[in-house]
Amino acid sequence: GDSVTQMEGPVTLSEEAFLTINCTYTATGYPSLFWYVQYPGEGLQLLLKATKADDKGSNKDFEATYRKETTSFHLEKGSVQVSDSAVYFCALSGGAGGTSYGKLTFGQGTILTVHP
Amino acid sequence: NAGVTQTPKFRVLKTGQSMTLLCAQDMNHEYMYWYRQDPGMGLRLIHYSVGEGTTAKGEVPDGYNVSRLKKQNFLLGLESAAPSQTSVYFCASSYAAGGPYEQYFGPGTRLTVT
Numbered sequence: 001g002d003s004v005t006q007m008e009g010p011v012t013l014s015e016e017a018f019l020t021i022n023c024t025y026t027a028t029g030y031p032s033l034f035w036y037v038q039y040p041g042e043g044l045q046l047l048l049k050a051t052k053a054d055d056k057g058s059n060k061d062f063e064a065t066y067r068k069e070t071t072s073f074h075l076e077k078g079s080v081q082v083s084d085s086a087v088y089f090c091a092l093s094g095g096a097g098g099t100s101y102g103k104l105t106f107g108q109g110t111i112l113t114v115h116p
Numbered sequence: 117n118a119g120v121t122q123t124p125k126f127r128v129l130k131t132g133q134s135m136t137l138l139c140a141q142d143m144n145h146e147y148m149y150w151y152r153q154d155p156g157m158g159l160r161l162i163h164y165s166v167g168e169g170t171t172a173k174g175e176v177p178d179g180y181n182v183s184r185l186k187k188q189n190f191l192l193g194l195e196s197a198a199p200s201q202t203s204v205y206f207c208a209s210s211y212a213a214g215g216p217y218e219q220y221f222g223p224g225t226r227l228t229v230t
Contacts, residue, residue, distance in 0.1 A: 004158075034218075043120070043206055043221035044159075089158060101166050102147050102210045103174065104219060106158035 002027040006090050006107035013080055013114050021075040021110045023064075023090035031092040033057075033066050033073040034104070038087040047075075047088070080114045087111050118142055120222035122207050128228045129197045137192040137225050139207030147210045148190040149174075149219065150182060152203040159206060165190055197229045 007022040025031065032051045036044040048057035053068035062077045073090060090107040120141045129135055139148065146167050151159040161174030165184040179201060181193045190209075194201060204226050208219040 036221075041223075043223045044208075044219075045221070046218050049218065101164060101172075102219065103149070103161055103164060104159070106160075108156050108158045 002031065002092060002105045004090050004092055004105055004107035006088075006110050009109070010111035010113060013112070015082055015114055015116050016079045017114075019075070019077040019080045019084075019112070021088055021090075021112070023073045023075065023107060025071050025073065025090075025092050027071075027092055027105075029094065031094050033064070034091045034093070035062070035064055035073070035075050036089045036091060036106075038089065038109075040086070044089065080112075082114045082116055085112055085114045120207055120209055120220050122205075122222040122225050124225060125223070126226050128230065129194075130230055131198060133197050134193070134195050135197065135227075136194075137205055137207075137227075139190045139192070139209075139222060140188055141190075141207075141209040141220070142188060143209060143220065144187070145209035145211055145220070146187075148184065149208045149210075150180070150190065150192045151206045151208065152176065153206060153224070154203050162192065162205075197227075199229045201227065202229045203227060 003026045034049045035047040037047045038044045048059040050057040050066035055066045064075045087109045089109045091104045123138045149164040150162040153159045160176045163182040165171045168187040171182045183191045204224050207222040210219045
């Protein structure tokens with residue numbers, strides 16, 4: 001079945017540092033890939049998405065590129081802020097072929113803490 | 117436009133008690149989902165629905181039942197709660213047409229079973 005693996009956390013950075021959170025996936029077919037963010041005490045929000053190979057998703061200065069050859073979708077940001085402290089989830093949809101009804105398969109989440 | 121709402125926000129149950137979690141969405145979405153979130157395991161799909169009157173099992177359905185009597189509501193029931201069901205429960209919804217089916221999440225229900 002489909003699976004998503006994220007880098008081990010938690011990740012602690014100083015403000016303005018460069019961020020990378022690794023995500024790799026296993027799926028048949030051509031999945032869509034997502035990054036969701038969860039701020040403390042809240043539900044998940046879509047951060048960015050990519051639907052085909054070589055697509056780059058971007059939002060709020062975060063970006064991730066769909067790499068089919070390495071089955072990866074790493075999240076990056078050039079300069080993090082304290083307000084970026086949250087849990088980040090990589091997810092995929094539609095990888096198993098046929099109609100997936102939008103079901104998401106999530107990675108385990110990576111806790112990011114940014115200090116001033 | 118409230119998006120996806122969940123009630124209650126918190127609940128404590130004793131083993132063997134029952135309860136129902138309510139999810140409501142006002143975006144006219146066809147698809148709705150229930151997930152549970154446990155530390156280090158991400159979110160796992162419990163049940164989902166592709167339309168009013170339809171439900172289907174997800175990855176971890178045992179011990180839960182669901183109903184979708186109205187398009188805007190999706191109920192998750194625990195008939196006999198167990199400590200292993202202590203978790204944070206999230207409801208989500210999405211459009212049916214086209215893709216890639218962005219899901220909109222509710223704020224969650226934190227359930228503790230003692």
